[in-house]
Amino acid sequence: MPLKVSIEEKLDGTFIVRPEGSIDANTHTILGAEVDSIVAKSPKLLIFDMKDVSYVSSAGVSVVLVAEKGLKAKGGRVFMVHLQPQIKKVFEIVQALPAQQIFTSVQEMDKYLKEIQRKVKEGEIP
Incomplete structure (x- = not known):
């Protein structure tokens, strides 16, 4: 399946x-070029909203x-949302990102970020 990549700037x-499709040795350069420009x-x-990713190889990781x-x-951060079970398992196995950076939805990620900001504001974390 060819890879399609759409980008939204807030x-x-x-x-x-x-990304939509498979991220593998044949398609990772498409995603890589888009991500490099960002x-x-x-x-x-x-x-990374991975809802429509069906397969990821080490090249995609x-x-x-x-x-x-x-x-x-x-000083920036990367988060991943909407991972299919098989994609989430790949990232867990290779320990590519800390668990705090992988979320089931944008709402879950927003809740986490709000809590982090509250803790910083109240001096609980530096």
């Missing part, structure tokens, strides 16, 4: 990347890892 500078803009938040490393160096 008003706050958050980017949502929505990372170059230094957003604070990059969200590497795209996410490169994005995470690039944004972390610039």
Whole structure:
């Protein structure tokens, strides 16, 4: 299945990347090129909405890892939402991202981010 990638830029500078299909050795460069252009803009938040991803290989995992490393160096974060069970298992096995960065929905991620901001504001975490 060919890979399609749609990108949404929110008003706050958050980017949502929505790949559709398989992310493998033949298609990862499509996603990689899109993600590289986003990372170059230094957003604070990059969200991979993986709802329509049916398969991911190590090449696909590497795209996410490169994005995470690039944004972390610039003070940004990478999150993943709507992972199919088989995709979530791949990321768990390779321990590509901390569990706190993988969410079942955007609403769950927003709740987590709100709680983190509250804790910082109240001095519970630096």
